[in-house]
Amino acid sequence: xxxxxxxxxxxxxxxxxxxxxxxxxxxxxxxxxxxxxxxxxxxxxxxxxxxxxxxxxxxxxxxxxxxxxxxxxxxxxxxxxxxxxxxxxxxxxxxxxxxxxxxxxxxxxxxxxxxxxxxxxxxxxxxxxxxxxxxxxxxxxxxxxxxxxxxxxxxxxxxxxxxxxxxxxxxxxxxxxxxxxxxxxxxxxxxxxxxxxxxxxxxxxxxxxxxxxxxxxxxxxxxxxxxxxxxxxxxxxxxxxxxxxxxxxxxxxxxxxxxxxxxxxxxxxxxxxxxxxxxxxxxxxxxxxxxxxxxxxxxxxxxxxxxxxxxxxxxxxxxxxxxxxxxxxxxxxxxxxxxxxxxxxxxxxxxxxxxxxxxxxxxxxxxxx
Amino acid sequence: xxxxxxxxxxxxxxxxxxxxxxxxxxxxxxxxxxxxxxxxxxxxxxxxxxxxxxxxxxxxxxxxxxxxxxxxxxxxxxxxxxxxxxxxxxxxxxxxxxxxxxxxxxxxxxxxxxxxxxxxxxxxxxxxxxxxxxxxxxxxxxxxxxxxxxxxxxxxxxxxxxxxxxxxxxxxxxxxxxxxxxxxxxxxxxxxxxxxxxxxxxxxxxxxxxxxxxxxxxxxxxxxxxxxxxxxxxxxxxxxxxxxxxxxxxxxxxxxxxxx
Numbered sequence: 001x002x003x004x005x006x007x008x009x010x011x012x013x014x015x016x017x018x019x020x021x022x023x024x025x026x027x028x029x030x031x032x033x034x035x036x037x038x039x040x041x042x043x044x045x046x047x048x049x050x051x052x053x054x055x056x057x058x059x060x061x062x063x064x065x066x067x068x069x070x071x072x073x074x075x076x077x078x079x080x081x082x083x084x085x086x087x088x089x090x091x092x093x094x095x096x097x098x099x100x101x102x103x104x105x106x107x108x109x110x111x112x113x114x115x116x117x118x119x120x121x122x123x124x125x126x127x128x129x130x131x132x133x134x135x136x137x138x139x140x141x142x143x144x145x146x147x148x149x150x151x152x153x154x155x156x157x158x159x160x161x162x163x164x165x166x167x168x169x170x171x172x173x174x175x176x177x178x179x180x181x182x183x184x185x186x187x188x189x190x191x192x193x194x195x196x197x198x199x200x201x202x203x204x205x206x207x208x209x210x211x212x213x214x215x216x217x218x219x220x221x222x223x224x225x226x227x228x229x230x231x232x233x234x235x236x237x238x239x240x241x242x243x244x245x246x247x248x249x250x251x252x253x254x255x256x257x258x259x260x261x262x263x264x265x266x267x268x269x270x271x272x273x274x275x276x277x278x279x280x281x282x283x284x285x286x287x288x289x290x291x292x293x294x295x296x297x298x299x300x301x302x303x304x305x306x307x308x309x310x311x312x313x314x315x316x317x318x319x320x321x322x323x324x325x326x327x328x329x330x331x332x333x334x335x336x337x338x339x340x341x342x343x344x345x346x347x348x349x350x351x352x353x354x355x356x357x358x359x360x361x362x363x364x365x366x367x368x369x
Numbered sequence: 370x371x372x373x374x375x376x377x378x379x380x381x382x383x384x385x386x387x388x389x390x391x392x393x394x395x396x397x398x399x400x401x402x403x404x405x406x407x408x409x410x411x412x413x414x415x416x417x418x419x420x421x422x423x424x425x426x427x428x429x430x431x432x433x434x435x436x437x438x439x440x441x442x443x444x445x446x447x448x449x450x451x452x453x454x455x456x457x458x459x460x461x462x463x464x465x466x467x468x469x470x471x472x473x474x475x476x477x478x479x480x481x482x483x484x485x486x487x488x489x490x491x492x493x494x495x496x497x498x499x500x501x502x503x504x505x506x507x508x509x510x511x512x513x514x515x516x517x518x519x520x521x522x523x524x525x526x527x528x529x530x531x532x533x534x535x536x537x538x539x540x541x542x543x544x545x546x547x548x549x550x551x552x553x554x555x556x557x558x559x560x561x562x563x564x565x566x567x568x569x570x571x572x573x574x575x576x577x578x579x580x581x582x583x584x585x586x587x588x589x590x591x592x593x594x595x596x597x598x599x600x601x602x603x604x605x606x607x608x609x610x611x612x613x614x615x616x617x618x619x620x621x622x623x624x625x626x627x628x629x
Contacts, residue, residue: 079593086595179493185578187593221579228578241490359594367425367581 028064036066040288044069045092047293048084050276051076051231053095053146055302055309062296068289076230077186085109090283092290095145097276102135102350104279111282112140117291120299122316127340131275134347142277143294146312148249149273149338149345150189151266153256155243161263164244168267169197171244173216178224182236182245185228187355187362188348189246189272190217196269202346205354210361217365228366237262248274250312252335257311264335270344275315313338395608398601416602426586430606433583437566440504441512444561445554447505448512452553453546455513456520467517470510478507479570486574496576503575504565511560519553520546551625559618563611583607 036043043066047059051074063070073091075081078100085091085104096104104110121143124132128144136142152171154164158180164171172181172193183190192202194213204210220226229236229245237245237255240262247255252264278294280287296302300316307314308329313336314320320337323330330336339345402411420426455466473481482503489499523546531541569584581589583603590600 077593079595083592083595226579236490356594356596359596363581363586363589363594364423364425366579367429367586 028061032065034066036068036289036292040286040292042286042289043067044071045284045286045289045293046071046073046090047093047095048073048075048081048089048091049093049095050074053276053306053310053312055305058297058302058306062293065296066289066292070293085281090285091281092284092286093293094279094281095276096279097274097348098131098135099348099350101142101277101279103352104281105136105141106350109281110141110279111284111287113143113280113294114287114291115140117288118143118295118298120295122298122300122303123318124315125317125320125340127273128275128315131273131347132277135349136277142279143298144315145276145278145297146250146307146310147273147275147315147338148313149266150184150192150246150248150271151252151264151335153237153245153247153252153335154263154265155240155261156263157261158243159263161265164263164265165268168265168269169193170269172197172226172246173220173224175223177244180243181224181226182229182233182242183220183226184233184246185230185366187359190362190365191358192272192348193246194220196267196271196344199269202270202272203349203351205351210357214361214365217362221365247335248312249335249338250310252311253313253330253333254311256333256335257330266339266342266345268344270342270346271339273338273345273347275347311336392608395601395604398598399605400602401598403596403598416599417606419599420602420606426603429581429586430583430610432581433566434610436500436504436572436582437562440501440508440565441558441562443501443505444509444512445557448509448557449516449554452513452516452520452550455517456523463517463521467514470513474510482507482571482574489575496572496580499575499577500572500580503571504568507568507571508561508565512557515557515560516550516553519550519556523549548625552622555618555622555625558621559615562614562618566611566614567607 045068047070049072053074059070059072062068075084078096081094081096082100082103085094094104101110124144125147128147131147132139132142132144152164152169154161159171159177167174171177172183191210191213194216195202195204195209198209198212198216200206200209200213227242231251233245233247234251234255236242237247238258240259249264249266252262256262256264278297280290280294284290297306298316300319303314303316303319304322306312307319307323311330314323322328324333324336325331397410399416400412400414402413402415455463458466485499485503485506489502494502527545527549528541531545536544567584569582569588572580572582573585573588584607587600587603587607590596590603594600
């Protein structure tokens with residue numbers, strides 16, 4: 001996600017210089033400033049979000065609007081977020097995924113969001129509401145942030161679109177593409193793919209099905225010579241380094257908008273639908289401002305800017321329509337519009353024992369070469 | 370002089386907080402089961418049993434040692450001749466060479482490894498080869514500089530004396546220069562082998578994630594799996610291996626010094 005963003009950041013920086021030393025953000029009028037200290041009794045919040053997941057202006061604008069201090073940290077994975085929390089770090093707003101929120105709720109790490117403060121809640125996609133209710137049945141602990149699916153980005157010049165459509169996940173074991181595959185290095189996504197390719201539920205805990213999935217991945221590892229990657233896959237696919245890559249829909253939308261050679265497919269065997277949402281930890285120190293931050297992020301303008309900047313699908317239907325429409329940054333970009341209502345697609349559920357077991361198996365798959 | 374000893378207090382405090390306490394915590398984690406609170410510690414040797422019971426963990430350990438040894442050997446093979454030539458240069462040229470060798474070290478190692486990634490992905494090398502290139506590139510300067518320092522300390526009159534006593538170039542090298550430079554080789558080995566055996570971002574970035582060494586395994590268990598106890602056990606096993614290798618190199622060092 002870097003080249004375009006670096007450029008945008010450079011522009012933003014130079015604009016700031018041009019705007020001179022007014023001190024505040026160019027987008028905020030002085031009379032609109034609400035003093036956080038006066039209103040909420042505190043003016044500093046810690047945000048912990050995934051990397052490359054917000055527009056450049058969102059946090060600076062918020063700081064200016066509320067005269068607040070914002071410490072903004074990023075994580076690479078939900079597991080890293082969990083490790084940090086267990087290490088005793090305190091935050092005011094976190095943005096984990098569905099299954100991780102389920103786990104944090106269950107372990108009592110979250111507090112309810114003050115729904116009276118969330119006045120900007122937009123017209124949510126029914127799919128989003130359904131996924132939200134799946135982990136937060138009373139819709140009290142989380143506010144949706146982005147959503148999407150997992151699929152395959154492929155080079156249309158080197159991979160026949162009809163072939164990848166018909167093979168789906170099985171193309172990852174097609175010897176024709178040996179050494180030309182980026183595999184996403186996470187036990188969750190790896191086992192999801194193996195379970196789906198074998199026709200099982202990705203939330204299965206049946207020992208035989210797990211063994212079969214393990215064998216599937218091991219065979220893939222031993223015969224296909226894949227490169228295991230995480231975020232670096234985005235740049236690599238923009239540069240057409242390999243022909244097939246497992247990717248999250250939002251990253252794929254960005255790759256497709258940067259490189260016309262690339263196509264996107266959500267395999268017919270089904271995939272993982274996921275949703276990331278904002279939550280407030282029980283030990284937050286500035287809850288009032290945290291609720292206000294969530295309300296700010298969920299507003300249409302900020303959603304639009306964030307979604308346009310990072311490529312992930314907004315939870316706000318009107319934002320999605322605009323960005324997917326003729327004037328939008330992702331006009332008819334298939335990866336920006338994840339599949340809805342397909343019965344083989346599933347959402348992850350939290351299962352700590354299973355997670356540990358799959359984690360170990362995934363390490364074993366990668367090590368054994 | 371006695372009063373000056375107080376000046377070491379900041380260092381002692383730093384050591385305690387930053388090194389000793391974390392080390393003790395690693396030991397504690399390594400010998401306990403997951404989900405402990407401070408009040409109910411449950412001790413176990415299970416983490417170590419698990420490491421050695423499974424074929425794959427010792428094989429990763431073995432691979433890490435192999436990579437570190439081969440890296441060290443390549444560094445000596447390339448570094449010794451380079452240092453030898455440098456020691457023969459005039460003072461100015463030698464200083465220039467030292468500068469050129471240290472120059473890349475002014476840039477962060479991680480950044481340089483990322484640069485290599487960009488270069489190496491253009492040739493589809495086996496991950497193993499890419500990792501060796503990255504390792505040797507990163508650690509070679511340490512080897513060259515150590516050997517160069519030892520070589521340049523050799524008194525030239527010793528070489529003249531050897532010639533006067535009838536030794537040819539080859540004999541002079543084998544019986545005077547080489548033995549006197551071994552202490553440099555030994556400290557070079559310390560500076561290359563130890564970081565190489567525990568390095569994790571070079572295999573991670575250049576091996577395409579599919580070439581796992583012991584450092585990567587530790588990272589995996591702490592960050593992705595969240596199994597700190599097993600991760601701590603692996604760390605402790607590695608710490609013991611490093612202690613053993615330090616002991617061996619120390620001994621070698623002392624022996625070469627005694628020969629002097």
